[in-house]
Amino acid sequence: MRKIVLYIAASLDGYIARSNGSTAWLHDETYTIKGEDFGYSEFLQTFDTTLMGHSTYKVVLGFDMPFPYPDKENYVFSRSSGHTDTEYVQFISTDAVEFVQKLKQKPGKDIWLIGGGQLNTLLLNHNLIDEIILTYVPRVLGEGIPLFAPGAQEKKLKVRSSKSYDNGFVQVRLGK
Numbered sequence: 112m113r114k115i116v117l118y119i120a121a122s123l124d125g126y127i128a129r130s131n132g133s134t135a136w137l138h139d140e141t142y143t144i145k146g147e148d149f150g151y152s153e154f155l156q157t158f159d160t161t162l163m164g165h166s167t168y169k170v171v172l173g174f175d176m177p178f179p180y181p182d183k184e185n186y187v188f189s190r191s192s193g194h195t196d197t198e199y200v201q202f203i204s205t206d207a208v209e210f211v212q213k214l215k216q217k218p219g220k221d222i223w224l225i226g227g228g229q230l231n232t233l234l235l236n237h238n239l240i241d242e243i244i245l246t247y248v249p250r251v252l253g254e255g256i257p258l259f260a261p262g263a264q265e266k267k268l269k270v271r272s273s274k275s276y277d278n279g280f281v282q283v284r285l286g287k
Contacts, residue, residue, distance in 0.1 A: 117242070125258050132256065161185045161186070161224075163186075163187055163225040163226060165202075208234075242271075242284065243268065246280050248279075271286050
């Protein structure tokens with residue numbers, strides 16, 4: 112069965128974006144380490160499908176670049192219908208849990224849960240997240256979009272590994 116992996120970065124106070132959805136704080140030049148991508152290139156090889164909420168999708172579209180995952184199956188979840196599928200994205204407005212349960216049963220590589228907080232929480236609460244690769248960024252935002260939305264159920268996870276970087280990032284791999 113395919114795994115769903117939440118691969119994401121968060122501030123020390125647990126936010127994945129500013130309140131307006133901006134993730135520009137993640138790209139601060141002081142965090143750059145020449146030749147280091149924090150495992151991203153390796154991770155890209157492990158999945159063939161992405162999942163993201165509609166707000167996260169809009170943030171991705173706001174990056175000044177072409178759609179970043181044209182060679183993957185990409186699903187965007189929205190509570191409202193009427194979205195038109197694109198060349199790279201299929202919109203899902205039906206039961207997200209049922210859709211993801213069926214998707215996990217299909218053959219393929221792992222599935223990247225890109226976010227955001229509401230979709231993360233929904234899948235967490237239904238035990239559909241198999242692994243979390245969380246990179247803590249040494250910054251306190253004070254407010255923003257939390258990694259998990261209010262209503263997240265308590266889950267005990269096992270730390271599989273952790274790695275610290277010279278720029279202050281700490282990446283933790285967690286599983287069930």
